[in-house]
Amino acid sequence: MNIGEAAEASGVSAKMIRYYEEIGLIPKAERTASNYRTYGPAAVHSLRFVRRARELGFSLEETATLLKLWADKSRTSAAVKQVAAQHVAELERKIAGLQDMRATLIHLMHCCEGNERPDCPILNDLAGSAPACHSHDT
Amino acid sequence: MNIGEAAEASGVSAKMIRYYEEIGLIPKAERTASNYRTYGPAAVHSLRFVRRARELGFSLEETATLLKLWADKSRTSAAVKQVAAQHVAELERKIAGLQDMRATLIHLMHCCEGNERPDCPILNDLAGSAPACHSHDT
DNA sequence: TGTAAGGCTTCCCACCATGGGAAGGTCAAG
DNA sequence: CTTGACCTTCCCATGGTGGGAAGCCTTACA
CATH class of the missing domain: 1.10.1660.10 (Multidrug-efflux Transporter Regulator; Chain: A; Domain 2)
Structure with a gap:
């Protein structure tokens, strides 16, 4: 082959x-x-x-x-399981990180009119300006 | 500076x-x-x-x-929002991928005794062998 | 004024996985 | 025997980031 x-x-x-x-x-x-x-x-x-x-x-x-x-x-299934568990923990760390980003963005998008005008809470956040809306939840 | x-x-x-x-x-x-x-x-x-x-x-x-x-x-907030929306979609795609991995692993770990013996459903899955347990849910 | 410490400069290398492509050898079918 | 599809090795690129070397500059202190 x-x-x-x-x-x-x-x-x-x-x-x-x-x-x-x-x-x-x-x-x-x-x-x-x-x-x-x-x-x-x-x-x-x-x-x-x-x-x-x-x-x-x-x-x-x-x-x-x-x-x-x-x-x-002569491996033990415990050893294998431990490798898997470690990886799951890592996955969960990554997922949490991405979800944090997502939640923040969703919030900002919620606050953004998305219209013809230039005012934009998303840019304001990136620019470090004061918050622009008082949340409607995620 | x-x-x-x-x-x-x-x-x-x-x-x-x-x-x-x-x-x-x-x-x-x-x-x-x-x-x-x-x-x-x-x-x-x-x-x-x-x-x-x-x-x-x-x-x-x-x-x-x-x-x-x-x-x-002279930007429009709509343009900004669109960039954000696209990114959120990408984040969600990644999150879903990681969650799939996690769910599969959690399931396999559930099936794995994690003891002294070598039999291990996790390795079986990786090796493409038949399933080893009939789920207890995630 | 001399010198030492610490900042700055550019340049190259490494990571992790993967793909692209060039230049050249090999095999099978027609 | 040619053609096309395969194989080989080799280098380069991606995305972001860090490490470090060699050499200049600046500051502070003796």
Whole structure:
């Protein structure tokens, strides 16, 4: 199986497969006599694993940890769960941050007439000017 | 006012001020005879504006747009509101993505014993194996 | 007036993941 | 044997930010 087929089969681009190999996330692929990388079913399975981990937002570093745990028959499910929990905490941190931004913007937009005139509470906020409306809630 | 003081006063690092100037987000600062950048209150005000926009998650490109609108006395508040609305939509897209990840992980963690044994629904999911538990909800 | 500390300048490198593309080798089908 | 589709490596770009080196400038103090 060439890299293109492996990419197709795993959903990971050829570009990324090479990169993952380069950074040591996955082992170096075997090469044909003409220097083409070849992949077997096991390698494709690993690539799918990586892809799924990425889909769930794990960093490549976390993904590496998960791959090691996956390979380690003597892992504990507690260890895996801890990695997941840490990641969930991180996700929640990010979500909270984005939601804060959203809430602020929604509020400001609420206060903004959105008409032909230039007066704009949104710009006022960015400019650090005094508040422009007394909230109607989010 | 030197760049360090402007950084202090605006909350934007000197490094970033130079970068913003380089990419044309803010105008080139005046220089002293000895090539030091100097900043007046207006420049600091702009930097604060940028900082606030960044806090609200606007990209530098969006920030540039907002700066232009801010400078343009004949803008319409509708135009500003539209930029904000677009950004809110983007935030919501991101939030939804992160929440999906979170929900999936929470579910899998729910299914995971988190004990000494190696069996782990989280790894099973990543490995693309069949589901391992029949949900207890999020 | 000399010197040391701390600011400023530019320039390059790093992160994290990913994509784009060029230049050149290889394989399969016609 | 040519053509087109693949593969290889290599460099560059993205978005923002930080780190640090080498070299100038300024300020404060002895």
